[in-house]
Amino acid sequence: MAQSVYIPRLTRGALKVWRRNWDVFFKTYQVNFLPPFIEPILYLLAIGFGLGMFVGEIDGVPYVEFIAPALVAISIMNSAFFECTYSSFVRMYYQKTFDAMIATPLALDEVIAGELLWGATRSFIYSSVMLAVLIAFGVVDLPLSLFILPFSFLAGLLFAGIAMCFTAITPGIDALNYPSFLFITPMFLFSGTFFPLDVLPGGLQIFARGFLPLTQVVTVTRSLTLSDLSPYFLYSIGWISVLTVLFFFVSIHLMKRRLIV
Amino acid sequence: MDATTPIIDAQDLSKTFGSFVAVNNISFSVFPGEVFGFLGPNGAGKTTTMKMIQCVSPKSGGSLKVFGREAGIYQRSIKKRLGVVPQETNLDTEFTCFENLLVYSRYFGIPKQEATGRIEELLRFVQLEEKRDVLIERLSGGMKRRLVLARALINNPDLLVLDEPTIGLDPQARHLIWEKLKVLQAQGNTIVFTTHYLEEAERLCNRLVIMDEGKILVEGSPADLVSGHVGSDIVEAEHTPEVIACIENMGVSYEVFGDMVQIFTDNPREVAKSLFDTCNPGHVFARRGSLEDVFLKLTGRALKD
Structure with a gap:
């Protein structure tokens, strides 16, 4: 078939798709802004201060400051991932929004690219709100923590791309529960989020460092909020950048295979 | 484009999904100003044909030219000049009538000021000006269908493609859509549509084809088909x-x-x-x-x- 040669057709059209999602988001902003505001407060109180009473310090860092950057990283992951799985699937399958868009000069490549950029934007919006709360609690360093803002877009784009791959191959909306529980939940727990990776068995440590995107994202956010930039920081940025580009194009390709028949 | 150059020209067009032949070597031409109908039972291949004309589904064989250009290659320039009413109503439920059309106008790159004027005009045309700022979920089935028609006209299309425009509507709502299509026809628009309502085809079409199992059985004007076959x-x-x-x-x-x-x-x-x-x-x-x-x-x- 003509589609076997893959050249994405990307123009500024992708921004129009992005803008559509942006407009919908701000139509319902009252419900959209509450979770990123409440969530870190709950976690900081329950885990940071509550559990932190018993943990004390990790590597010389108060426990609440240890988990604060992980909360931002998790929010980057969740907002892009759930946007580009369940929400994108609803737009694609139930609302037929993609069909409406490709009946215009927009190509499917641009529709998917717009969805990915929007997923990344959601990560940016949510982590910004969360960062503001963390700054208010005084548990992150300034000014380096502010670099989380541009970084959240990059990392968000990575999770958006991964999510869109699942959306492209899922048989139905219920099957999206599998990546949520088998991929997102383990990452939430085993990416150096609530305890350092060193305590895990050697094999798991290597797996977490090599294959779990959230590990890399937590490394970056923690380096920034603790003002502690090690060479490993650069490795993480590189790892994230390469995979972001890869998943961006792979997800567009898989979506075309699904929808252009 | 003069009146003798077809707007759509299909020769031996076919479409297969695996071993299933959805459209089997059909040939037809649609000329400027014509209202051309595709009639047939469910599964006849009508919607598949519409999707190929809309450049969203690639053909499997034969040739298909829209505005004189190969549909599989010049998708973007063809789609710019098309207005599409899909079988399923796919409006943005989070938006009002006005916002739906505005968002859609952006996909065509229409400047906002121009779009706004055009939207007011179109809402008036489909008799939805009073529903301008109402959310989609509060509209009746017939109103939604009319809004989809207005949306399809946002770019002043040179060809209107409608897939079952009045499906699932009550008689009053259907008559209102027909009335609008009649006006568009009188203005010289070229319209292609599918239906399995025979009355609809009889009222609207200059010419039509009857399809079954992926093939065109007959082609002609409604009157000629009736006198020729029954x-x-x-x-x-x-x-x-x-x-x-x-x-x-x-x-x-x-x-x-x-x-x-x-x-x-x-x-x-x-x-x-x-x-x-x-x-x-x-x-x-x-x-x-x-x-x-x-x-x-x-x-x-x-x-x-």
């Missing part, structure tokens, strides 16, 4: 052996449908008279031949799906 009139009588014997004697063509015999004729008075004169027909009923008779004759009476 004759101008139909006389119906009760199906009894006596009546059949009578008809056989008269030497006219007929078909039996359940407890009814249909006689296709251009001369209903005489047929009815000789039925009454020579046999005991019970109820006899004469009426004009319709597209429905052509359709049922060609596609058979068996349930399609």
